[in-house]
Each structure stands twice: as structure tokens, then as C-alpha cells.
Amino acid sequence: MxxxxxxxxxxxxxxxxxxxxxxxxxxxxxxxxxxxxxxxxxxxxxxxxxxxxxxxxxxxxxxxxxxxxxxxxxxxxxxxxxxxxxxxxxxxxxxxxxxxxxxxxxxxxxxxxxxxxxxxxxxxxxxxxxxxxxxxxxxxxxxxxxxxxxxxxxxxxxxxxxxxxxxxxxxxxxxxxxxxxxxxxxxxxxxxxxxxxxxxxxxxxxxxxxxxxxxxxxxxxxxxxxxxxxxxxxFVAAFVGKTNFLDGTVVENGGNAARIRLANGMEIGARLTGGGAPGAAVSVSLRPEALRLGAATGETGLGGIIRNRIFLGSTAEYAIEVPGLGTLLATADHDAARSDLLRPGDEVAISFNPGAPLAFPVADNKTTQRETSHVEVLS
CATH class of the missing domain: 3.40.50.300 (P-loop containing nucleotide triphosphate hydrolases)
Incomplete structure (x- = not known):
């Protein structure tokens, strides 16, 4: 420039x-x-x-x-x-x-x-x-x-x-x-x-x-x-906004898209940042608003029990205990006309868009140690 x-x-x-x-x-x-x-x-x-x-x-x-x-x-x-x-x-x-x-x-x-x-x-x-x-x-x-x-x-x-x-x-x-x-x-x-x-x-x-x-x-x-x-x-995923991190390993790496096996054995697709050969450990980021909650039908293969709810007016945040994965945070819009708030103790199924998961190599958990940063703001 x-x-x-x-x-x-x-x-x-x-x-x-x-x-x-x-x-x-x-x-x-x-x-x-x-x-x-x-x-x-x-x-x-x-x-x-x-x-x-x-x-x-x-x-x-x-x-x-x-x-x-x-x-x-x-x-x-x-x-x-x-x-x-x-x-x-x-x-x-x-x-x-x-x-x-x-x-x-x-x-x-x-x-x-x-x-x-x-x-x-x-x-x-x-x-x-x-x-x-x-x-x-x-x-x-x-x-x-x-x-x-x-x-x-x-x-x-x-x-x-x-x-x-x-x-x-x-x-x-x-x-x-x-x-x-x-x-x-x-x-x-x-x-x-x-x-x-x-x-x-x-x-x-x-x-x-x-x-x-x-x-x-x-x-x-x-x-x-x-x-x-x-x-x-x-680091950026964790610092900017809220996110859930799930431990996983690479099953198949197709470039930017990869197949990841989570700690509970479930396999999901994810965008892989930084590369990773099959077997490499990764950390998968899922934003709370990317999670969709529904009746616990078991069709998605991912579900859990709501342990906590934080009502924020237009939205509500839910802490969901998921077997094998720990606690996930989900955000849902509140529709006052339907009074559709879920409550602690409710069982829920969890789904998300295929493009939502983003995986990072575990070695990338620390900021890359570059001796020089070169960036330019584009107009």
C-alpha cells in the first residue's frame, strides 16, 4: 500500500x-x-x-x-x-x-x-x-x-x-x-x-x-x-467471544475440511486450521450460538442434560452436560410468545450446521512464536 x-x-x-x-x-x-x-x-x-x-x-x-x-x-x-x-x-x-x-x-x-x-x-x-x-x-x-x-x-x-x-x-x-x-x-x-x-x-x-x-x-x-x-x-477463538472446545483426533484430512473423532467416539466434519495428519490431536471450537437444541430423540447422536440456565431476556444460555464431552454452553433465542425456555434437568438433543466446527492443532494452543509480525490493514 x-x-x-x-x-x-x-x-x-x-x-x-x-x-x-x-x-x-x-x-x-x-x-x-x-x-x-x-x-x-x-x-x-x-x-x-x-x-x-x-x-x-x-x-x-x-x-x-x-x-x-x-x-x-x-x-x-x-x-x-x-x-x-x-x-x-x-x-x-x-x-x-x-x-x-x-x-x-x-x-x-x-x-x-x-x-x-x-x-x-x-x-x-x-x-x-x-x-x-x-x-x-x-x-x-x-x-x-x-x-x-x-x-x-x-x-x-x-x-x-x-x-x-x-x-x-x-x-x-x-x-x-x-x-x-x-x-x-x-x-x-x-x-x-x-x-x-x-x-x-x-x-x-x-x-x-x-x-x-x-x-x-x-x-x-x-x-x-x-x-x-x-x-x-x-487463542483468537477463545479470546474473541465465547466458544466450546472439544478434544479430538484427525481421522481424515482433506485440506481445509477434515473428519474429526471426538473424545466420545462421535465423528464430525470440521474446518481444520493449521493442518494435521491422521491421528493428530486437535481442539474443536463450537460457538454456543451454533448449537441447536431440540427434544431428546437420539437422532443426532449428541445429547445431554441441562444443568444450568442463565436467562438474558432476548436469549438464554444453557450449560449442558454431555456424556464423554463434558459441559457445553449453548445460546438460544427466547420466544416470549411460545414461552419455550428449557429448564435444568431437561434432556436435549444437540445439532449444529456442518460448517460450524473449527479445529486447531493442539500444538497451536499457544500463540505461534513468530519473531516478526507483518500485517497490513486493507481499505
Whole structure:
């Protein structure tokens, strides 16, 4: 991808703290106008990558480029980026307008007072806080404070907006509302958003591209549905969403499609990722929503007894004890008109679509130890 179409590039970037490698050498490219989420568990390197883009950390090796320009030795305040922190970092002794205008007052050559006032008002209107300029920070709700932090970050018109778990402090309903607002705002502005989160639902629902990290390496990068439906390895399948893992061995390998014998002796077809000769041990992933529950007729060859039920309103989750396989989690839509909730103690038959099972070699249970990750976000 040509550099002029990119906002961010990592070229062989790594970060070490003494003997600890936080980010292994990585090549990484993000096109202009993308909304990308860096997703992974604590300590995977996602925040370190974000801080290297923002200039708060310097890479041990490699180059960070923004808009095609090498950012080596360029301090944070000179970079065409702004950052929204998890705890917002608003000035409590300033009112809302002063918080938003703070960055504009640091611009050199100085802007006129009227220009600062106009751009501050525009930024507040952008985040639906017009008329809130004179309020103190402590007079605002958590969601309003988050919008002030966004307005302050956007008022300088950055090329890239960095979001470091900005919704973590919000309650679930407000977090959902702000996810929608952030999506809409990014589309309206057309600038690149880079979101760091450990919340899988947040990453999948908000971004155009998800970058899954583990152990300082990029494990998989792709569209949200690709990450969920076609995980690259067992780690991604386990980390992104819920899944059931079943032990099995390869009976026949026909390339991407294989015949797998489960621990209870049942044979199923599965998409095999990573290869595997007959007799090789595999771990089969089955998403809970892929399981269909019915009357225990015995026709499917797979059945069990419901041990637990979690009612979630529109759906219900069932923990089903299956002989020889252990406990499987299944998700079913709830039809209130039929009152079709199954209950603990009920016997059920379990079926699934032929394309649902996804098998990984047991040796792939750990993240592949690659010394270099090379990925590119496609527009």
C-alpha cells in the first residue's frame, strides 16, 4: 500500500523494557480514515503500541511513521495526533470551554481569541454539548465528561485520534450509547481512530478492523466478522467471544475440511486450521450460538442434560452436560410468545450446521512464536 494512503506505519517496530519485550518486531500499516481496534489481554502490548504512536514511548527498534513522516524524536505535542485517556484527564479547575480550548491556546503562532472561541463552540456542538461551555467538570455526568475529553482531543483537528479504553469507566447502557456516538463521529469526520480495548464486544461492534494481540505480537488482523467466524488460531477463538472446545483426533484430512473423532467416539466434519495428519490431536471450537437444541430423540447422536440456565431476556444460555464431552454452553433465542425456555434437568438433543466446527492443532494452543509480525490493514 502506498505511503500517501496511510496514516500510520510501523516498520520493524519493537519495544523492550530491560529484559522484557513488550512488543516484538512488527510491521503494521493503517490507511487513512480507518477505525481500528487493538484488542488483547492485559500485557499483550496494545497500549505500548498506542503510546508509541502518540510519542509517549519511543521504539527500541524500527520506525513509526504518521502521514508518511518519521516520528523519531518528535515529541507528542508536535505530532498530528491527539489522545483520549481512560480517565479523561480533564482539568477540574477549568470550565468545559477552557478544557476544550486548552490545546488551541498552545498553538504557535497564536490563534485569535475569536478563532479559539469559534472552534471551541464547534467542537462542543460536534459532541452534542452546545451550551455546556460554562459548566464545571464536576457538574457533568460521566458520559458528558467523556464527550468533553473527545471535544478537547478533536478541536486541534488531528490526523489520528488515539482512544485508550475511553469507555471503561462508564456503565453498560451509557457505554453502548457512546459506542454508537463514536462510530457516527468517526464516519462524519473521516479521520483515523485507533482504539485500545480488552473488551471483545466493544472492538467487534465499533471498528472496521480488529487487530488481536497476544504476548507482544499481532496474532490476527481483519474485519470483525472474519476475526469471529474464522479465527487464526485457538487463542483468537477463545479470546474473541465465547466458544466450546472439544478434544479430538484427525481421522481424515482433506485440506481445509477434515473428519474429526471426538473424545466420545462421535465423528464430525470440521474446518481444520493449521493442518494435521491422521491421528493428530486437535481442539474443536463450537460457538454456543451454533448449537441447536431440540427434544431428546437420539437422532443426532449428541445429547445431554441441562444443568444450568442463565436467562438474558432476548436469549438464554444453557450449560449442558454431555456424556464423554463434558459441559457445553449453548445460546438460544427466547420466544416470549411460545414461552419455550428449557429448564435444568431437561434432556436435549444437540445439532449444529456442518460448517460450524473449527479445529486447531493442539500444538497451536499457544500463540505461534513468530519473531516478526507483518500485517497490513486493507481499505
Amino acid at each position: 502506498a505511503s500517501e494512503t496511510l496514516d500510520i506505519e510501523f516498520r520493524g517496530v519493537s519495544k523492550r523494557y530491560g529484559d522484557v519485550t513488550a512488543v516484538h518486531p512488527t510491521d503494521f500499516a493503517v490507511p487513512k480514515g480507518a477505525f481500528i481496534a487493538l484488542l488483547g489481554p492485559s500485557g499483550c502490548g496494545k497500549t505500548t503500541c498506542l503510546r508509541m504512536i502518540g510519542g509517549f514511548e519511543q521504539p527500541t527498534t524500527g520506525q513509526v511513521l504518521i502521514g508518511g513522516a518519521d516520528m523519531a524524536e518528535v515529541p507528542p505535542y508536535r505530532r498530528p495526533v491527539n489522545m483520549v485517556f481512560q480517565h479523561y484527564a480533564l482539568f477540574p479547575h477549568f470550565d468545559v470551554s477552557a478544557n476544550v480550548a486548552y490545546g488551541l491556546r498552545q498553538v504557535r503562532p497564536r490563534l485569535t481569541s475569536s478563532e479559539i472561541a469559534r472552534r471551541t463552540a464547534d467542537a462542543l456542538a460536534m459532541v452534542q454539548l452546545a451550551g455546556f461551555g460554562k459548566r464545571k467538570v464536576h457538574e457533568l455526568s460521566g458520559g458528558q465528561q467523556q464527550r468533553v475529553a473527545l471535544a478537547r482531543a478533536l478541536v486541534n483537528r488531528p490526523s489520528v485520534l488515539l482512544l485508550d479504553e475511553p469507555l471503561a469507566a462508564l456503565d453498560k447502557k451509557l457505554r453502548t450509547d457512546m459506542q454508537i456516538e463514536l462510530q457516527n463521529l468517526q464516519r462524519e469526520l473521516g479521520i483515523t481512530f485507533v482504539l485500545v480495548t480488552h473488551d471483545q464486544e466493544e472492538a467487534l461492534s465499533m471498528s472496521d478492523v480488529v487487530c488481536v494481540m497476544n504476548g507482544g505480537r499481532i496474532v490476527q488482523l481483519g474485519a470483525p466478522d472474519e476475526i469471529y467466524d474464522r479465527p487464526a488460531d485457538r
